[in-house]
Amino acid sequence: MKIRMIIILFFLFFVVTAKGQDYVQSQFDYANNIFGSQHYFDAITEYKRLLFFDLTKAFIYEANFKIGECYKAGGKFDDAIEYFSISELNARNDDEFFESKTQIIRTNILRRTTDRALQLCDELEKDERFSSRTDDINYWRGWSYIFADEWKRAANSFAKINFNHELKKLAAQTDKEKVSVTFAKVISYILPGAGAIYTGNYLSALLSLSWNMLAGYWTVNSFVQDRVFDGFVVGELVWLRFYRGAIYNAEQFAINKNIEVANKSLKFLQNEYKGIKP
Amino acid sequence: MANSLNKTSLLFNNFALIFIFMSASLFAQPDFFSAKYRLEFGNYLYAEKDYLRAFHEFRNVLKTIDNDTIRFRLANSLFKISRMSEAADNFKTLFFGSALSEEARLMFYQSAYFLNDHKWFRELTEQENYQTTKYKNEVERLKSITYFYDKISLPDTNILFKPFHDSVHTRLAKFYKQKKYPQYKSxxxxxxxxxxxxxxxxxxxxxxxxxxxxxxxxxxxxxxxxxxxxxxxxxxxxxxxxxxxxxxxxxxxxxxxxxxxxxxxxxxxxxxxxxxxxxxxxxxxxxxxx
Structure with a gap:
């Protein structure tokens, strides 16, 4: 009699618990289905509904993680980080913790808060639980450097994973193609137009040099003819304007060239790179 | 004795079976999309200030339940996400036969005010059907404020400042002067x-x-x-x-x-x-x- 009663109670408990989990699970599946069809606004609603009705908090990690992914996909990076952080707090094991943390890093990369991304990479690296996942950490560190426009450091990070890593080669190549802004300016101080030649703008270089020579001639000529005030005014208003213009131009050409080089690599990463992206 | 035990056992078994059946039915998959659950969820979203999602939930609830508070919350959700025109229309549905009529009228005027068509807003305040008795002064205040934004000439200070408390008249007078005699350069x-x-x-x-x-x-x-x-x-x-x-x-x-x-x-x-x-x-x- 007692045994029968225990069996019945056990069965009852099992039915109640199983049924309780059943409907929460189907809500989770439903939300996942919407997420899969890329309707992120609706997916967030359904994950929030799941969180609201999931009294056992069985899906607290998954739902928050998925909400973070939805916000990230929608470009709402602040919200994404908020939800990834909640999922991180509710992680049940090291893998889940690592997943949440890397998502926070990836979102920081996309948000262009690369300093924070690098800081989080350092934190993960120091954590002994993840000593076997240094490749993953270096991978995202490399991406952080790419978005911080520090291609040489990015190449070094990818090289730690594999010296022949595809991204290492790309980052190193990009760094090689970039020009030095300081050098472009300095050589323009010495010879107006030289910075423009260095950055490949030959016509502009020729014009800069010509204007400087003409203005220089006028200035010197004024002094030679004892028209000192003329010399000062022409030197100040005309020659100096072209001289400074050449330096400014060289700087702008170098900056634009570097943006062009970086954009070319970023376009490759966006459209042709097959690996995991932030 | 044995017979009695058998009877008790049978009764218990039957009772247990009925209990299991009922429990199973009770804990059968609840419909999260029923009006009751949607309302609970909508209220939660509303409290969390997730107004767009709350609006969607309330809209679905109203398909089966007609409730003034839900209507008000739905309209207010729209107001909070700056969908002023829709908010005004929804507040209008509470104008007649609702305990929230006065509040809805005020919120209607607020929504209309934020549509930034000040001339239309002033005309609206004259509409007899829309007027509120409880919040008449508040609506008049909004009307006065619109004059500071428009290029039309300002009414007399007695009319303009009347809906405001005396304590703010000095500041309003300063605005009035700035608006009426701007220090423009030719x-x-x-x-x-x-x-x-x-x-x-x-x-x-x-x-x-x-x-x-x-x-x-x-x-x-x-x-x-x-x-x-x-x-x-x-x-x-x-x-x-x-x-x-x-x-x-x-x-x-x-x-x-x-x-x-x-x-x-x-x-x-x-x-x-x-x-x-x-x-x-x-x-x-x-x-x-x-």
Whole structure:
């Protein structure tokens, strides 16, 4: 009699618990289905509904993680980080913790808060639980450097994973193609137009040099003819304007060239790179 | 005895089976999308200030349950996400036969106010069907505020300040004066001044640094033109003459433009100041929520 009663109670408990989990699970599946069809606004609603009705908090990690992914996909990076952080707090094991943390890093990369991304990479690296996942950490560190426009450091990070890593080669190549802004300016101080030649703008270089020579001639000529005030005014208003213009131009050409080089690599990463992206 | 035990056991078994069946039915998959659960979830979202999602839930709830508070919350959700036109329409549904009628009317006027069509808003306040008795003064206040943003002439201060408490009249009087007698600069006067003395128009618009630079550059270029002609460098003479003309003309145009920019700045600052003042005080309106 007692045994029968225990069996019945056990069965009852099992039915109640199983049924309780059943409907929460189907809500989770439903939300996942919407997420899969890329309707992120609706997916967030359904994950929030799941969180609201999931009294056992069985899906607290998954739902928050998925909400973070939805916000990230929608470009709402602040919200994404908020939800990834909640999922991180509710992680049940090291893998889940690592997943949440890397998502926070990836979102920081996309948000262009690369300093924070690098800081989080350092934190993960120091954590002994993840000593076997240094490749993953270096991978995202490399991406952080790419978005911080520090291609040489990015190449070094990818090289730690594999010296022949595809991204290492790309980052190193990009760094090689970039020009030095300081050098472009300095050589323009010495010879107006030289910075423009260095950055490949030959016509502009020729014009800069010509204007400087003409203005220089006028200035010197004024002094030679004892028209000192003329010399000062022409030197100040005309020659100096072209001289400074050449330096400014060289700087702008170098900056634009570097943006062009970086954009070319970023376009490759966006459209042709097959690996995991932030 | 054995018979009695058997009977008890049978009864217990039957009872247990019924209990299991009932429990299983009770804990059968609940419909999260039923009106009851949607309302619970909608209220949660509303409290979390996720108004867009709350609006969607309330809209679905209203398909099966008609409730004034839900209607109000739905309209308020739209108001919070700045969908003012829809909010106003939804508040309107509570105008008649609702305990929330007065509050809905006030919120309707608030929504209409934020549509930024001030002339239409003032006309709306005259509509008899829409008027509120409880919040009449609040609506009048909103109406008064609209005058500060429009280009029309301001009504008399007695009418304009009447809905406001005495304590804010000094500040309102300051706005009134700024609006009625703005310290504008004349673009024509600025241009004429600069044509007489290069840079004078800039001084008139308060740009002293620009004025000095304009005067010196025009004077220096004119001197260079004369000096080069005297030294018989005709090309350079004409070049500097041309540059002088460009600087002279540019300064006249620049002075007129500076006066226009100055006036635009005055208007912009005034509107910003007014907006900030009323926004910080929630337009002197009570915060209504249910």
């Amino acid at each position: 673009p024509t006067a600025a241009a004429v001044l600069s044509s007489v003395i290069p840079g004078a128009g800039k001084i008139y618009t308060g740009e002293i640094g620009d004025a000095v630079a304009a005067f010196l550059s025009t004077a220096a270029l004119a001197y260079l033109a004369v000096s080069n002609f005297n030294a018989e460098h005709k090309f350079r003479g004409w070049l500097f003459t041309g540059l002088t003309a460009v600087f002279y003309g540019g300064n006249i145009y620049g002075s007129a433009a500076a006066a226009q920019i100055y006036n635009a700045r005055i208007r912009f600052n005034f509107e910003n100041e007014v907006k900030l003042y009323f926004e910080e005080r929630n337009y002197f309106l009570p915060r209504i929520d249910f």
